[in-house]
Amino acid sequence: MGNSGEIENAATGRDVDRVALDAALLEALNPVAEALQARATGLPPDRMWAAEPVEVSLSVLAAWKVVDEEVKRLTAIAARTAGSYGANYERLGAAWGITRQGARKKWPDAVGKRREASKLELFGGRAELSWEEVPGGWCWSGLGADGTHSAADGTGGFPTKEEAAAHAGAFLKEHAE
Template sequence: MTSTEITLEEQTELDKALLDALNPLASAIRSRTSGLPEERMWEADPVDVTLSVLAAWKVVDAEVKRLTAIAAGTAGSYGASYEQLGAVWGITRQGARKKWPEAVTRPTAAQPGAGLKLFGGTAELVQDPESGGWSWTGEGADGAHGTAGGDTWYPTKEEAAAHAGAFLAEHAAGRS
């Protein structure tokens, strides 16, 4: 993985973009609390103005935390571990688990992950407890049995379901 350190130029651009995004929110908050129109926000008491900017940053901070949790959950759904999430965030595996408790689901012994009923057939998705990969077994509407085969494990449940669905479509009732 590459470093997440940013350059001075990137930091300057980020600061500018964040301030550009923050100003309308700070103006709206200040306008609501002072009763002044947004274009006169800076004419208010400097303490009140700076507190409205701080209030806007609080809103942004809450939104960043929400979006960060979504990103951690998305990474976890694609197979990232708490160790990997922590490394990216600069915290321990335990810290990542505490910060985003729902981000990573622990695979248990190979168990049914989901069932598919398509084209008159059925398939079962299973997750490997060691790799976390996904596989499938199925029976088509025409009675044919199929599996992902041997040591085939897909990185996501969705990918295994797509392959199982293709098998079920190929062995649909009335297909010749």
């Protein structure tokens, strides 16, 4: 009998978590839906709910599409980050509740060649991106067009190659001729 109480409490906890998540997502969604509705109807965003119910519903649906695309993008970044730290497809699949093969299909570039060094040439300067075991992340080292040399500070690497490239690119832009 004790087990059924534990199961019921766990289910109740998940229900409470889901209600809280739903509320947070709806709160975050409202500005997106309002902006989409304002563009579609010309109504000011605060008048979204004064539109026809079908139009309001379609604006909410369109906003969920934007959120869905962003969640997919962020999920792929999280999978690549886990892969860059050494997670294999079996572990990625387990985290997502799918098979190893499903994870490989969902995120084909998450594991493997993610640690290959590369060069970046922008604004007349150049930078090299590389994976460093210590501090454990992507680092960069660059030479600006104005002759200034710099590198990612030694506090730790970036979780993704793209993030390191963004910082290197900002440095190169700042030190263009």
